[in-house]
Amino acid sequence: MxxxxxxxxxxxxxxxxxxxxxxxxxxxxxxxxxxxxxxxxxxxxxxxxxxxxxxxxxxxxxxxxxxxxxxxxxxxxxxxxxxxxSWKAFNPAQSDRRFRIILSDYVTLVFFERVVERATREAPGVSFEFRPPTDDNEDLLRRGDVDLIILPEIFMSDAHPRTKLFDDVHVCVGCRSNKQLLQPLTFERYMSMGHVVVGFGETLRLGIEERYLLEHSRKRRIDVVVHSYSMIPPMLFGTERIGTMPLRLAQHLAKTIPLQIVELPLPQHLPFTKAVQWPALHNSDPASLWMREMLVEEASRLVSPLATSEPLINPDQHEYCPAHL
CATH class of the missing domain: 1.10.10.10 (Winged helix-like DNA-binding domain superfamily/Winged helix DNA-binding domain)
Structure with a gap:
C-alpha cells in the first residue's frame, strides 16, 4: 500500500x-x-x-x-x-504481558519485590524482564524498547511522562569494625577516607553524591568502583573504606550482613525522589496504566526510612567484621 x-x-x-x-x-x-x-x-x-x-x-x-x-x-x-x-481491554487475570523495566538492584530489593508478589496474585500470567540502568534510557523510551524506567527523578528526561514513587536519603556505610565511624563523621574525614562507589551504565556514571561534590569542586578518594549498590558491602569488610548509598537499601542489607550505618556529612543527607517513567506512546496503554497504578499504590505503603526509633550511629554494634560475607 x-x-x-x-x-x-x-x-x-x-x-x-x-x-x-x-x-x-x-x-x-x-x-x-x-x-x-x-x-x-x-x-x-x-x-x-x-x-x-x-x-x-x-x-x-x-x-x-x-x-x-x-x-x-x-x-x-x-x-x-x-x-x-493491539488496543483492547486489559484483564490482568488473563494477561500474559511481559513488562520490560529498567531499575537498579536498590529498587529491586527494597520495593519491586512486593510488586512482583502482588502481580503473582492478581495476574499470574504476567512476567517481568529487569534491565540495569544504561546510558541510553531516553532512546529506549523513545523507541518503546522498554515499558518503564525507575530512577531518581533528577536523572529523568522531560520528553516522557513520569510520576513520583517514594523518597529516600543517602547515608554512609562501612564495616562494623571501622574505628573511624565510632564518632560522628565530619565532612573532612568523609572526603579523606577511601570510597567504594557505584558506576551506572557503560560509562560508569556516578551517583547523586558525586554530582553534588563535582558541583562544589570537591574530589574524594575513590578506591573501588562497582556496578551495583549491593556490591559495596563486600568491598568494605575488614577495611576502613566507606560507601554512600540510599538509607532504605542500607537498612535492608544491615538485616543480614555486618554493616554500620552513619549519617552522611553532606547537606540534608542528599534527599532524592524515585519516580517511574514510561514512553509517551504508552500513556493510554491499558496494561501500562494498570502497572503504573500498582506501583504508585505499593509505593504509598512504604514506611519512611527515617521513621525508626534506632539511631543511625550505634557504638554497641562495632565488633569484628569478617573480611568476606
Missing part, C-alpha cells in the same frame, strides 16, 4: 534494519526472505535518494539520513501497534 508514493511496508523493513544492523537478521525478524529484504533496501534508497546504509563487514552502518528517519519511523509504527492493532 502506498501513501504519497511511499510503500508503507518499506517502513517496517527500515525499522528492522535500524534495529538489527544486519540484512539476514532484519529479514528474519519480519519474516522476509533475504532477496526480498535486499529489494526493500534498494527501493528505500530510491525513494529517499540516499544510500541509507553502508557496509562494514556484515554490519549495516546507517547514514545520517537513516539515523534521522529512525525515530520517526519507530514512533509511527508503535503508534499503529498501540492505537490500532
Amino acid at each position: 502506498r501513501f504519497k508514493g511511499l510503500d508503507l511496508n518499506l517502513l517496517v523493513a527500515l525499522d528492522a534494519l535500524m534495529t538489527e544492523r544486519n540484512l539476514t537478521a532484519a529479514a528474519r525478524s519480519i519474516h522476509l526472505s533475504q532477496p526480498a529484504m535486499s529489494a526493500a533496501v534498494a527501493r528505500l534508497r530510491t525513494y529517499f535518494r540516499d544510500d541509507l546504509f553502508t557496509m562494514s563487514g556484515r554490519e549495516f552502518i546507517p547514514t545520517p539520513r537513516a539515523e534521522g528517519l529512525a525515530a520517526a519511523v519507530r514512533e509511527a509504527l508503535l503508534h499503529v501497534q498501540l492505537s490500532i492493532i
